Amino acid sequence: MSLNDFQALMPLIIMTASPIAVMLAIAVSRSHRFTAALSLYSIYVALLALAIAYPEAPRQVSSLIIIDRLALLYMALILISGAVVVMLSYGYLNKCSVNREEYYLLMLLAMLGSMTLACSSHFASFFLGLEVLSISLYALVAYPKQRIGQIEAAMKYLVLAAVSSAFLLFGMALIYADSGTMALSEIISKTAGAHKYTLPFTAGAAMIIVGIGFKLALVPFHMWTPDVYEGAPAPVTAFIATISKGAVFALLLRYFGGTVIIQSDALFSIFAVIAAASMIIGNILALFQSNIKRVLAYSSIAHMGYLLVAFLAGEQQSAKISTFYLTTYFVTTFGAFSIISFLSSEDREADDIGYYRGMSSKRPFLASVLAAMLFSLAGIPLTAGFMGKFYLISAGVSSGLWALVITLALSSVIGLFYYLRIIFSLFAQAADNHTLQPRISAAGSVLLAALFLIILWIGIYPGPLMDGIGAMIAKPF
Amino acid sequence: MMLVLLIAVPLLAGLLCLPLSTIHRKAPFWLSLAALTADLLVAASIWANCQTDAVAAASAGRWLISFRIDWIPQLGVGIHFALDGLSLILVGLTEFLGIAAAISSWSEINERAGYFYANLMFTISGILGVFMSLDLFLFYFFWELMLVPMYFLIGIWGHENRAYASMKFFIFTQAGGLLMLISILGLYFIHGRATGIYTFDYVQLLRTALSEPEGTWLMLGFAVAFAVKLPAVPLHPWLADAHTEAPTAGSIILAGLLLKTGAYGFLRFVIPLFPAASAAISLPAMIIGTVSILYGAAMAFSQTDFKRMVAYTSVSHMGFVLLGIFAFNEVAVQGAIVQMVAHGISTGMLFFIAGALQERMHTRDLTLMGGMWSTAPRMGAVTLIFAAASLGLPGTGNFVGEFLVLLGSWQAGAAITAIATTGLIAATVYAVWLMHVTFFCSAGTEWKFPDFSFREMAVAVVMIAAIVAIGLYPAPLLKVSALPVRAILNNTYVVHDAAALSQQSRAAVKPGVIR
Numbered sequence: 002m003s004l005n006d007f008q009a010l011m012p013l014i015i016m017t018a019s020p021i022a023v024m025l026a027i028a029v030s031r032s033h034r035f036t037a038a039l040s041l042y043s044i045y046v047a048l049l050a051l052a053i054a055y056p057e058a059p060r061q062v063s064s065l066i067i068i069d070r071l072a073l074l075y076m077a078l079i080l081i082s083g084a085v086v087v088m089l090s091y092g093y094l095n096k097c098s099v100n101r102e103e104y105y106l107l108m109l110l111a112m113l114g115s116m117t118l119a120c121s122s123h124f125a126s127f128f129l130g131l132e133v134l135s136i137s138l139y140a141l142v143a144y145p146k147q148r149i150g151q152i153e154a155a156m157k158y159l160v161l162a163a164v165s166s167a168f169l170l171f172g173m174a175l176i177y178a179d180s181g182t183m184a185l186s187e188i189i190s191k192t193a194g195a196h197k198y199t200l201p202f203t204a205g206a207a208m209i210i211v212g213i214g215f216k217l218a219l220v221p222f223h224m225w226t227p228d229v230y231e232g233a234p235a236p237v238t239a240f241i242a243t244i245s246k247g248a249v250f251a252l253l254l255r256y257f258g259g260t261v262i263i264q265s266d267a268l269f270s271i272f273a274v275i276a277a278a279s280m281i282i283g284n285i286l287a288l289f290q291s292n293i294k295r296v297l298a299y300s301s302i303a304h305m306g307y308l309l310v311a312f313l314a315g316e317q318q319s320a321k322i323s324t325f326y327l328t329t330y331f332v333t334t335f336g337a338f339s340i341i342s343f344l345s346s347e348d349r350e351a352d353d354i355g356y357y358r359g360m361s362s363k364r365p366f367l368a369s370v371l372a373a374m375l376f377s378l379a380g381i382p383l384t385a386g387f388m389g390k391f392y393l394i395s396a397g398v399s400s401g402l403w404a405l406v407i408t409l410a411l412s413s414v415i416g417l418f419y420y421l422r423i424i425f426s427l428f429a430q431a432a433d434n435h436t437l438q439p440r441i442s443a444a445g446s447v448l449l450a451a452l453f454l455i456i457l458w459i460g461i462y463p464g465p466l467m468d469g470i471g472a473m474i475a476k477p478f
Numbered sequence: 479m480m481l482v483l484l485i486a487v488p489l490l491a492g493l494l495c496l497p498l499s500t501i502h503r504k505a506p507f508w509l510s511l512a513a514l515t516a517d518l519l520v521a522a523s524i525w526a527n528c529q530t531d532a533v534a535a536a537s538a539g540r541w542l543i544s545f546r547i548d549w550i551p552q553l554g555v556g557i558h559f560a561l562d563g564l565s566l567i568l569v570g571l572t573e574f575l576g577i578a579a580a581i582s583s584w585s586e587i588n589e590r591a592g593y594f595y596a597n598l599m600f601t602i603s604g605i606l607g608v609f610m611s612l613d614l615f616l617f618y619f620f621w622e623l624m625l626v627p628m629y630f631l632i633g634i635w636g637h638e639n640r641a642y643a644s645m646k647f648f649i650f651t652q653a654g655g656l657l658m659l660i661s662i663l664g665l666y667f668i669h670g671r672a673t674g675i676y677t678f679d680y681v682q683l684l685r686t687a688l689s690e691p692e693g694t695w696l697m698l699g700f701a702v703a704f705a706v707k708l709p710a711v712p713l714h715p716w717l718a719d720a721h722t723e724a725p726t727a728g729s730i731i732l733a734g735l736l737l738k739t740g741a742y743g744f745l746r747f748v749i750p751l752f753p754a755a756s757a758a759i760s761l762p763a764m765i766i767g768t769v770s771i772l773y774g775a776a777m778a779f780s781q782t783d784f785k786r787m788v789a790y791t792s793v794s795h796m797g798f799v800l801l802g803i804f805a806f807n808e809v810a811v812q813g814a815i816v817q818m819v820a821h822g823i824s825t826g827m828l829f830f831i832a833g834a835l836q837e838r839m840h841t842r843d844l845t846l847m848g849g850m851w852s853t854a855p856r857m858g859a860v861t862l863i864f865a866a867a868s869l870g871l872p873g874t875g876n877f878v879g880e881f882l883v884l885l886g887s888w889q890a891g892a893a894i895t896a897i898a899t900t901g902l903i904a905a906t907v908y909a910v911w912l913m914h915v916t917f918f919c920s921a922g923t924e925w926k927f928p929d930f931s932f933r934e935m936a937v938a939v940v941m942i943a944a945i946v947a948i949g950l951y952p953a954p955l956l957k958v959s960a961l962p963v964r965a966i967l968n969n970t971y972v973v974h975d976a977a978a979l980s981q982q983s984r985a986a987v988k989p990g991v992i993r
Binding site: 362376391407410413429462464 | 549550552553590618619620622623625626633634641644645648652657659660663664666667
């Protein structure tokens with residue numbers, strides 16, 4: 002390992018050191034404020050380290066890790082989102098009376114796992130990253146353990162994630178048996194050559210898709226999503242909805258994106274069916290929910306289905322467009338979950354739609370922000386979600402995926418129904434004199450206002466963001 | 479810049495309405511009224527400028543006034559507004575009916591008034607954007623954007639069943655809109671691949687060569703979106719609910735303006751962009767138009783709810799518009815445009831009356847009404863005039879519109895026209911029946927309520943003057959619409975200034991990034 006390797010690995014090294022630092026700090030003295038600040042600052046330092054690693058990209062460090070621009074872009078996305086989640090968690094945990102400090106330890110570990118996924122170029126680092134992420138999440142889902150639903154959610158997540166990991170491992174074994182290597186670049190070069198897609202190879206790839214599909218919550222691997230979304234504390238749900246999915250999507254782009262997906266008809270069909278099923282089933286099941294976290298869970302299933310449309314478009318643009326979409330989805334999801342987490346108290350999550358009824362007359366700012374987030378999820382103009390959906394449809398149309406594009410359009414019309422229902426109750430007459438407690442701190446308001454403005458900015462003037470992403474993944478593979 | 483001003487004035491007024499409501503309860507009302515009047519004056523000044531024959535002749539197939547800057551150059555999206563005679567007429571109508579809608583809300587809206595007028599202004603500026611956009615992306619942007627404030631207008635200030643109605647309205651139009659978006663993108667890529675210029679600019683896309691199945695499918699995507707809005711018969715179910723449950727101002731805007739965006743879409747986009755494909759569906763479209771005329775009339779006659787009944791007459795009247803547009807000759811299309819204006823005014827006023835009645839009687843149920851002429855003679859007289867307009871009595875604008883449509887469509891299909899003409903008889907039945915059950919026949923209860931106030935009479939007088947003016951002297955209207963109609967039908971829109979415009983935008987539009 003040369004000095005340059007360390008330079009490229011700097012963000013990962015910092016994120017590995019920070020949980021240890023946090024652990025030691027907790028051993029010395031328990032202070033929620035200090036632990037949160039330490040975590041936040043180590044995330045900031047890791048963000049700075051991305052700039053140190055940037056000149057080295059692309060660099061293959063051992064056969065396990067590749068630091069290229071795609072990895073750096075997704076690491077940046079993960080770190081920025083992680084900072085938002087830590088801020089949300091601080092506000093959320095301040096209302097709880099349990100031991101709060103270890104939470105940040107787990108959060109940093111989960112981010113480390115996510116970052117490993119984003120730069121993995123070998124099955125070993127793939128599995129390692131995935132397990133670090135998953136195991137931290139099991140504990141996080143159950144963390145302040147005040148409510149019964151949490152334990153149920155954590156157990157469900159644990160069992161199902163373990164099953165999907167087993168599939169994943171078996172798939173890796175099949176591919177290894179077939180191709181004799183676990184390094185991504187060698188596997189891909191074999192598929193391009195005379196080797197092509199043999200049956201064991203395709204079967205192995207399909208089993209890896211099970212593992213990825215589970216993390217992305219795609220139909221038919223979506224069963225855990227609503228329960229975990231509902232049971233987990235709001236900031237953890239935000240983490241699962243964004244960072245965990247973003248990291249796995251980066252991996253999907255690296256392993257299956259570009260030429261791989263187009264070459265194999267079998268894999269293409271599998272993804273196309275999964276995408277269509279996710280869009281339709283996610284949107285239909287969301288119709289019957291009365292819990293806003295469950296609605297967002299099902300809507301996330303549909304959104305991941307939309308995302309696959311751009312992924313399947315398979316041109317060079319698809320990595321760019323899907324990353325753009327993912328970014329808008331992150332911002333929107335954070336907006337929605339921030340509000341839920343601000344309004345939650347120690348003994349109850351603010352997740353019943355009835356709770357939000359008539360919010361516009363009492364808390365007009367919160368109601369407007371939440372409405373903007375929901376409009377963005379629904380893809381209405383002036384919001385980032387509109388531009389995201391526009392780019393998705395354009396990617397699909399440009400590759401002639403007509404069936405998927407029309408499924409996307411029609412299923413998102415179903416989606417409108419449940420978003421509008423929530424918006425409608427926001428603006429309806431308040432039922433009685435129920436109070437929307439607790440108050441939101443000034444910092445929280447600033448965060449919400451910032452997310453709101455970002456949504457509008459991307460919705461009105463998406464050019465710079467698109468250019469920025471395009472510059473980062475000009476040559477993704 | 480004038481065009482940007484047209485859209486920006488109501489938009490800014492809407493934003494100001496929110497804080498203003500805390501200063502004085504009626505402040506948002508006056509601000510909206512002032513903004514719309516100012517806007518109407520701007521439109522009138524553009525109208526006045528283009529009235530002289532010399533200018534009009536020189537601008538055959540050209541835009542009277544246009545504005546273009548880049549928006550998302552990476553995609554070839556520009557902010558391109560322009561007016562020709564057709565859009566100018568509709569812009570004028572938008573501001574005219576916007577004023578009526580604002581006035582109708584004077585006493586109806588007392589709750590969250592600032593927010594109400596803000597939404598009203600946003601809707602109007604969205605509609606203005608739809609009528610002026612010459613960039614397909616921008617057009618779609620405004621097309622979707624005008625729905626959101628309209629959704630709030632129905633959903634917050636509507637009547638009993640507002641949640642259902644607003645959602646149905648939104649979902650129907652959004653479904654049509656998304657299909658249109660797919661078509662827009664299809665056209666964008668086909669044009670881009672053929673020419674290497676990836677752009678959403680209408681003027682450039684006009685020259686896209688399309689093969690047979692491509693053109694038909696893309697055209698259908700647009701046509702569905704516009705047919706939902708129009709509405710044409712199988713796609714109309716949202717209309718009755720939305721119109722009935724909306725507050726008065728919402729109903730006026732819906733019937734008077736939102737339906738017109740559908741007709742405008744056919745004229746501006748479907749026919750010029752896909753001349754061959756739309757000629758191919760002209761017969762089915764005329765049949766759908768005729769079915770809408772008769773079905774709307776029959777449904778109107780069987781309603782017991784005042785607003786619902788007026789809503790169904792819209793289906794019938796807009797059927798004439800569809801019939802006229804797809805007759806593909808100048809007379810019929812001009813008739814369709816006159817019919818659009820006349821229907822906007824007459825139906826808008828009928829909803830105004832329905833709103834006034836509901837405010838006084840707290841019901842829209844026709845079976846409870848009756849014998850109200852003695853109580854409210856002024857109201858009765860106004861209703862009589864607009865019922866007469868609705869049945870197409872000579873002397874009203876509706877007569878001119880329907881007559882020209884039928885005259886033109888006779889050349890395209892005599893049998894269909896003969897059937898469509900029976901719609902006029904059906905219209906007589908429902909209009910006379912409406913008058914009878916509301917103001918003439920005696921009801922069980924003796925209604926006592928105040929007659930039209932000065933504010934309401936002022937609106938009524940202006941509306942009567944407008945509808946009669948179009949009925950007696952439609953020449954100015956026809957003159958303004960003649961050139962755009964000719965350009966649309968002969969597809970000569972861009973021949974004159976294509977060179978100038980494409981030079982301009984070729985400099986601005988970089989080759990598309992998506993590929």
